Amino acid sequence: MRFVLLLLSTILVALATGFGLSYYALNDGRLVGAVQIGAWTSWPDLGAASPNPYSRGHLAREAALQLGRSEGLRFTATTDSAGEPLDLRCTYVLEGHVPVSTFWTLVALDPAGRNLAAPETDLALRSSEIARDNSGAMVVSVGTALRPGNWLELAGRGPFGLALTLYDTTAFSGFGADNDTMPTITRGACA
Template sequence: MLATLRFILVILAGILLGLVSAWWAVGNLRFEGSRTIGQWSLQNDGAKANPYEAVRAARRGGGGLGPSEGIELTTEVSADGKPLAAACAYLVAGPMPQGVLWTLTVSDRDGRLPGNPARRVGFTSLDAMTFGPARQIRISIGRDVRPGDFVATTGLSSLRLTLRLYSPTLATRAPGPEQLPTVTSLGCEEGEAS
């Protein structure tokens, strides 16, 4: 009887340890399949085949784009390499690849979207204002309302930006950093991390 009870406890401990380690790995480890383009991280096909990366994408509300659809880029750091904070304000500014449909979504690291009165969680190539002959974007992100294109980070504890570029040609030849917008800090609230 005692041997059976020990056996059951060992099995239960193994199952619990396996579940906890898988949950931790999905939330905390970065796998070899990703590469960076400036401050943006791009998942290549090897990473899409990784089951941990598939679960990570599902947890943040995405399924990734297939090779015939385009690419998905994410960032959790500003242009100066500091982690993005929901209490701070940022400007996403610069070019987008020409002739490409795109979406920019604001969320936290777990994929939760901001709960703001405007119900705006991002912008697309169809509704964002563009400037100059290169059709550059200027989107402000933060807690305090700013003029122009703006997304409030109300209710978020962390911050992640997801940029999806829809074009089959980008899946074979990703854009360079000069073709993507940068995320620069506009400052933080008193007492918050910058």
């Protein structure tokens, strides 16, 4: 009887561990196939001809059209650089360099994937519209309260995420020295 109970408990632990890790890999998966740079996360394998099974499962669950590896790379952030969740009650400042790319866009999305751009504004901030300092670094304010300089104006309430899509990039390809830098996300004033 003791052997049967031990066998059943072992099977139960194995099933719970297997299903738990599979659920994690399909929903978050930062430990499987994802690359984390500061607050930014990317899945570079998603654009490959044959991604690993966990990246393929994440792609199927997300149900989004992904760029091919030669077309570009998408980074997402749902927290600031201090690890606090992004909230529309607060203003954020993105500061620093973006990996080498021909073009990039920055959008804010709610948890359901809807764009949060304020009405009567552009849906995305584009690299061609950004003023930079002499070193090429940028400073972009993000939030619902208007600020001077580079600005992504948002509307709504609650949590949100940022998506930075790099087109024709050398990030993670081994070329260039600045491929592992991403802008920091710093929380400003909150309403």
